[in-house]
Amino acid sequence: MKPSVILYESLPDDLLSRLTEHYQVTEVNGLDADTVAAHAETFKQAVGLLGSGGKVDQALLDKMPALKACSTISVGYDLFDVEALNQRSIALMHTPTVLTDTVADTVLALMLASARRVTELDSWVKAGHWTQNITPEQFSIDVHHKTLGILGMGRIGKAVAQRAHFGFDMNILYTARSAHTDAEERYSATRCGLDQLLKKSDFVCVILPMTEQTRHMIGPEQLAMMKSSAVLINAGRGPVVDEQALTQALKEKTIYAAGLDVFEQEPVPTDAELLTLPNVVTLPHIGSATHETRYAMKKDGLNNLLAALSGHTDKNCVNPDALKKA
Numbered sequence: 001m002k003p004s005v006i007l008y009e010s011l012p013d014d015l016l017s018r019l020t021e022h023y024q025v026t027e028v029n030g031l032d033a034d035t036v037a038a039h040a041e042t043f044k045q046a047v048g049l050l051g052s053g054g055k056v057d058q059a060l061l062d063k064m065p066a067l068k069a070c071s072t073i074s075v076g077y078d079l080f081d082v083e084a085l086n087q088r089s090i091a092l093m094h095t096p097t098v099l100t101d102t103v104a105d106t107v108l109a110l111m112l113a114s115a116r117r118v119t120e121l122d123s124w125v126k127a128g129h130w131t132q133n134i135t136p137e138q139f140s141i142d143v144h145h146k147t148l149g150i151l152g153m154g155r156i157g158k159a160v161a162q163r164a165h166f167g168f169d170m171n172i173l174y175t176a177r178s179a180h181t182d183a184e185e186r187y188s189a190t191r192c193g194l195d196q197l198l199k200k201s202d203f204v205c206v207i208l209p210m211t212e213q214t215r216h217m218i219g220p221e222q223l224a225m226m227k228s229s230a231v232l233i234n235a236g237r238g239p240v241v242d243e244q245a246l247t248q249a250l251k252e253k254t255i256y257a258a259g260l261d262v263f264e265q266e267p268v269p270t271d272a273e274l275l276t277l278p279n280v281v282t283l284p285h286i287g288s289a290t291h292e293t294r295y296a297m298k299k300d301g302l303n304n305l306l307a308a309l310s311g312h313t314d315k316n317c318v319n320p321d322a323l324k325k326a
């Protein structure tokens with residue numbers, strides 16, 4: 001009998017058949033308690049878990065005593081209790097490389113859309129308001145040659161810096177625990193402290209993962225430091241920005257605009273005040289959501305799971321050190 005794997009995100013046929021070749025696959029709709037209870041025996045026997053968007057915490061792990069490897073079809077792994085996985089030497093695999101350019105493209109889309117009021121003016125035209133030549137009422141602000149401050153100079157941050165530097169002649173600032181000399185050499189990026197970045201940047205771009213250290217890193221105090229002409233972009237994780245404080249800043253126009261792909265609660269509540277404001281561009285967490293990239297992520301996630309279950313965790317593993325102790 002083949003060992004069992006739980007799949008909580010659908011795979012295209014070509015990828016699914018590679019998995020079923022070696023494993024007994026049970027596809028479930030999510031990892032909520034009811035689903036787990038309905039498939040209790042399979043969860044008990046499963047050696048692998050592949051998918052995205054489900055919480056993998058101690059309670060779930062207790063129901064999966066045979067689990068050897070989790071593979072998330074995402075770069076972010078904030079839904080995983082890494083400490084609990086480490087305790088049991090369960091490998092956690094992710095997809096940090098294949099989505100970089102697509103997410104960076106999304107960030108540029110948000111920068112352009114929020115600065116140039118693309119979605120707001122699109123609605124204005126479609127509502128029949130364009131009956132004569134536009135006036136300064138419809139003017140917006142430039143993106144090119146401005147200063148871009150990046151919080152999170154990882155792979156995606158660098159891909160954003162590349163686009164901004166070469167495509168838009170932007171001046172790049174960034175914050176990071178240690179210097180990224182590659183970004184400094186290639187994109188003339190300058191490392192500085194958070195306060196300085198907030199005060200100097202025309203665009204503040206948040207591409208940070210969700211951790212206890214990053215939660216509400218951008219709150220009322222930080223928003224108050226930003227220029228009244230500045231634009232905030234969040235394409236990392238929603239809770240890094242205090243959404244209530246951001247709503248206030250956008251309402252009072254202490255900053256010019258925001259472009260958001262992520263929210264404190266997703267899907268964002270339909271009655272959120274934020275959604276009533278004209279100076280915010282909102283997207284439904286589409287950072288990596290192109291056909292090409294989502295396929296590449298699924299393929300990467302599958303390869304990662306197959307590799308980890310065969311003992312190969314040299315690539316795309318979040319917790320290699322915890323596995324060494326096993």
Ligand code: 8YV
Pocket residue numbers: 052053073074075076077099285287288289
């Ligand atoms: C998606 C993401 O939300 O990779 C991430 O961390 O946030 C996104 O690509 C999703 O997890 C992909 O399935």
